[in-house]
Amino acid sequence: MRIGELARRAGVTTKAVRYYESLGLLTPERLANSYRDYDEHDVRLVREIRALARLGLPVERTRPFLDCLAVGHEHADDCPASLAEYRAAIDELSRRIAGLTARRAALITHLRQAAHRNSRVPETDEGEAPMTDFVNLPADLPVPEDDGAAAHLPGTPAPPLELHSTGDTTVRLDALDAPDALGAPDGPAALGSGRTVIYVYPLTGRPGTDLPEGWDAIPGARGCTPEACGFRDHYQELLAAGAVRVFGLSSQETDYQREVVERLRLPFEMLSDPTRSLARALGLPTFEAGGATLYKRLTLIIRDGVIEHVFYPIFPPSEHAEQVLTWLRENPL
Template identity: 65%
Template sequence: MGAGFTVLGMKGLAQMRISEVARLAGVTVKTVRYYESVGIVTPARLSNGYREYTEHDLRLVHEARALSGLGIPVERTKPFLDCLAGGHEHADDCPAALAGYRDAIAELDARIEALTERRDLLVRHLRQAAHRNSRVQPARIAMSTNLYELPPNLPVPEDDGAADHLPGLEVPSLELPETSGEAVRLDALGGGRVIVYCFPLIGTPDVDLPEGWDSIPGARGCTPESCSFRDHYAELAAAGAPHVFGLSSQDVDYQAEVVERLHLPFGMLSDAGFRLADALRLPTFEAGGMRLYKRLTMVIRDGRIEHVFYPVFPPDRHAGQVLDWLRANPA
């Protein structure tokens, strides 16, 4: 501490006024007066009542300010300042100063431990509230962003042509597990149009999303999208689409927790093996070491893909876009 400190512009001047000490040390006059009140500096008093400070006083004020910046309170700076007063070049050249460092570190460790315990308690409360009455509890605890709202300035996905081949294709005869516990064949539902919105993954309030998630075009927004389909579910059915499914590569138990937590009136389909994606050549991407579905919505009628929404943006208003299309294109 204090190596190479000099009184800039004051070389050869032995005495200074309080305003100059404050300016050179980078503190306020009030701070210098406080340091005097606690005994860090003891300026001489002139007959007219003015204080006169030496270069040594300036050095002490400078060191006290630097130590305060490290989190060492003024009342614990005495070992360091005594080290300077003893003629040492640095304020931490003495054993007592090193002990002062150790004490400050120990105090910080105790505060960190207390704050960590408080944080863990808050996370536990968050976990309990987020998953109350749910069947599935995620294994990893972590703080997350607000999944129900889209952050501003998300990158807009571009149409890369990966879905151009889909309209008109027959849906393969695959059985996919659904959160109700049944297996669903999309080609055999009948009774009106079927809406299948594919999405990457839905996060939970206490599990972090993959690193850099918000910077991937079209990745963020699975929870708002699902809530949008929930809120428009009755209107979609009235417009001729009584069957709505969310579809992702997440497992059924994970999806079941999502259906419960978001109060979805429809089920979700799990395609952990990407059987539908491979059969139809649906677009996917890699993130966080996982293969994931790109966001895409298919309108299926009589076992054939009638219309495709791709890319999907913004996801929180997508169900309204699907509803508008249904109304403009009655079956």
């Protein structure tokens, strides 16, 4: 068999065959005219080299497998030396993976440090955060329409749900007007009588983490961080206008929300509802994005265990805290 036919049948180039020969992996017979003469065993060897190369084994490290075939074994990895080569290759990959993982972790740390540093709100000379949003919304965001999905909520009793908060407490929604103080960590918290503002949002962006694809094109999706900053900047005014407490609520886990509270320096707690139990209890509107079901943006004003008022739809979210503040002032207790 000539070299061209061997290369064709084994699926390689003639140059590759000559390289294998230079390494001593192939030793064809020589004809009287000095031409190389290959046989079926050589075809099998070259195919084995190709198969091992697809596994990531360099050509130079295929010799134990070829020797295994040369002594008559059916499979190239029937011999102990072949198994040892597998283990050596796996150990090498494990070392490379560990090194790449460490590099990736270091890069993520630097990314987050840089992103958090640039996303934090600058402080004034007095150490106070300015009363402005630090994230600007695109001018062409789609405006959400009122689809009537929240029209049934005013007058509805708050459900008896307990949700974990970023303050290491459990807040019971139907006990928001109880006269008790905040509960102990990991225990139900009951708040003083008055109005509670709960703004429900889909998902707060996080430096280093991609938002769902097409996020800006979903009406009402973009703007959770400016909304949170608005409630932060107007927090004291909201309390002065009659709000006993302010909460943000989403389906994100508490640890995710805790990072947002720390990064944005929010003076209020976030409530986590990963199973969207509040949506089921009250029929709250949701939408799909990135393979997840998320809350549509709305705000509940709860008084005496009943939903007194609902803001829905909300736009622009960066101005929503001012809208709530105006409503509280215009509707004093």
